[in-house]
Amino acid sequence: MEKLHIAVAGISEMRWGGSGETTTSDSNLVLHSGNSDGSRYGVGIFVSKRIKKALFSWEPISDRIMTARFRSTLNKLRQGDINILMGDFNAKIGPNNTGLRSVMGQYGTGTRNDNGERLVELCQLFQLVIGGTIFPHKDVHKYSWTSPSGNTHNQIDHICISRKWRHSLLDVRNKRGAAIDSDHELVIGELSITFNTVERTP
Known part of the structure; x- marks a missing residue:
């Protein structure tokens, strides 16, 4: 994502268990929404460190849908x-x-x-x-x-x-x-x- 200079990316079939947010070693942010064991489906949103302070709110809906507001x-x-x-x-x-x-x-x-x-x-x-x-x-x-x-x-x-x-x-x-x-x-x-x-x- 950094190499391509992407600010926000939606990710399908992410397969991370549960929901939450993770800060990467490069200070980017990854939001995710999945089922309990991460065995299938799951969605995520990558937010570049350049704009993560613009993230206003986000909500995990299900293992196929999530929302984020900037x-x-x-x-x-x-x-x-x-x-x-x-x-x-x-x-x-x-x-x-x-x-x-x-x-x-x-x-x-x-x-x-x-x-x-x-x-x-x-x-x-x-x-x-x-x-x-x-x-x-x-x-x-x-x-x-x-x-x-x-x-x-x-x-x-x-x-x-x-x-x-x-x-x-x-x-x-x-x-x-x-x-x-x-x-x-x-x-x-x-x-x-x-x-x-x-x-x-x-």
Whole structure:
């Protein structure tokens, strides 16, 4: 994460038992939410030491969902929370955005599946935009999962952002070659946000 200069990263299938926060030897912060023994699932959030003082609060919901809030200001618009939903949804969205331009762009890849329909409906309900569909990258920079055989590629991991802040999202693409020991690619979203620091009480 430090090598790639990542400020905040969502982690799926983390497999750490229970919930809590850990400070790494490099002073970065890792938040995690999992089941009691860490045998499966589990999610986490990596927070860079550069912005961890901006962490306002966080909550472990389950071994598949957690939330975190950061104190921030936008470069242009300075009011309201920016809701970001990210993770492995097993959701293929595809490029067809007819009647859905408020939810997605035309640059998704693949053929929409049931999980894709559910994600689209969720984004419609909560006024979110699917970031990986609004930037015209080559497919090789959109794929987030490759089958063990290497013959099948899908875009199933997504970063979604509040529709109101869509233009603060500057780019979404995979980071090919990042060593994350997974059959998923690291998906990176670039935002135009400046974080304010706050004092956290124990």
